[in-house]
Amino acid sequence: MVTMQRPNTPPVRRPAPRQRPKRRQPSFPRRIYDTIRGNVLLRNIVMALCLGIILYFIINLCLSIYTRHGQKFIVPTLIGHTVAEADAMAAKGELRLEVIDSLYMPKQKPGTILDQSPKPGMGVKSGRRVFLTVNASRPRTDIIPYVTGYSLRQAKNMLETKGFEIEKLVYRSDMATNNVLDQQYEGRSVTQGARTEAELGSGITLVVGVNHSSPLPRIPKVIGLTLREAKSRLWEVGLNVGRVRHDSGIDDADLDDARVYRQEPNQQSRTDYGGNISLWLTLDTQKIARSSKESDAAARRYAVDEEETESESAPEEETADER
Template identity: 40%
Template sequence: MSLGRFLISKTFLKNLLFALLISIFLIFLILIWLKLYTRHGQKKEVPDFYGLTVKECQSLIKKGHFVLVVQDSVYTKEVPAGAIVEQNPKAGSMVKKGRKIFLIINAFHPEVIPVPYVVGYSLRQAKALLESNGFQVGKLKYVPDIAINNVLKEMYEERELQPGDSLEKGVSVDLVLGKGLSNEKTPLPDFTGMTLEKAEQVIISTALNKGAIVYDSTVHDAKDSMSAFVWKQSPAYKEKEDLFVPVGSSIYLWFTLDSALLPVPDTLTIEEPPVPNEK
């Protein structure tokens, strides 16, 4: 039988059709297997674990069959010891069922490290050095001295620190600074709309002290406090007035999440039409 006749014979066509059906069936099985293996279309939303312990998260991970993996620990005062401070993927992300969620938890015991000795440094240099080593600048006390804004003493809980002293990482260190030999004053900033982090930066940079911090009823937890903003301050800032306060003065701040409490700027202006020139 010639090749041409074989290709159009019933036997060849029957075997070809059978082979095609087998191929289609195998492809169909492979697609089903891939769909089951990759869980295509079965994405779940990652819960928000911030502030919870790993044990408290167990009820949240059942639906998505997530696997929690503690990757590291840091020390912070924002959440209780053992609570979660960071997660990856972030809350709200859409991931496949069974995905590993990597966690960073708050250490049970703070790390104790040497404190940089900043006596003799300027306030700006001392602040940068302390913060780069994991400490915060606390209260600023100004005393008469020819070295304006230079650190004269470094204090922690009323104790003067010495070179080589160690403290818990993250604590605030108080500084005694020179204010010159006259009554120095500094401009009063407008803190309206600032977060606490930004307000603290401005307070330090303007040689002032942070007084009491008050949160209203819209702020419920540490996470809210990070997003809250200043709606009132004391001493009060008055627009179009150059206000000065003594260096080292305490600034009291009130925080909220309610933007309706922010002052509305008076931007309404009425322009009169130009008067035509008379000829």
């Protein structure tokens, strides 16, 4: 029996199984995008935010164009000019003028501008309104209020509310202090029901009662106040305004802005009812601040001296009472 021999053949190598490539993970922005895209609620929120941002920039752009953002014009000096002249000056900056009040200043020409707001030199947008106060051609008049029988404080407030002021306080002996006994205009008494008319800003003389057993009034501090404010403060406590002086260079137009930097007698001291307080005015703020500190220091020294005097006189009064 013949046996067949197999030829020496090399073993068959089977190919290795192919490995599937690893799937790449999506990037972080891609994952966010897929999450938003697959979620209806998130997609609507993002779309609303994007729309809001776009609208914000569009509205800002429109407002900048409409309001002329960044475009400023310097307000010219209109004080001292007539309204017609001011119109020509304001037309360069497309400013609108509006007269809101009128005063009567006898030393100024009728129709001239006395005050303006905004002040000269300020930067404003075109089309801005500039409010003016002009000088009236003749003074306005009104009926003087009847203040006899009222307290001095009430009478002062009633007169100032109507546009009048106190010309002088004249004190007369009475059982009550600072009670108005009579009021006079141009030397004649103003009676109830007389309906006496006078120019606004006119001064009314008040005859006021004083009980001589009442303590003397203390002089208030008026440094830093305007002349009008200082007058009102002094009238409240029963004092008159004496001589008024001001620095050189201050004219009638600047007088309303000037402030008191010195007063005599000084604050906190005592004087008789109806006494005169002299005032000095300036536009120098540093001078006002310096004088205010000096006045406060003098007032503190006066208060200490007054306390020492009262403490020394108290034992003497007790000894006299015992005797």
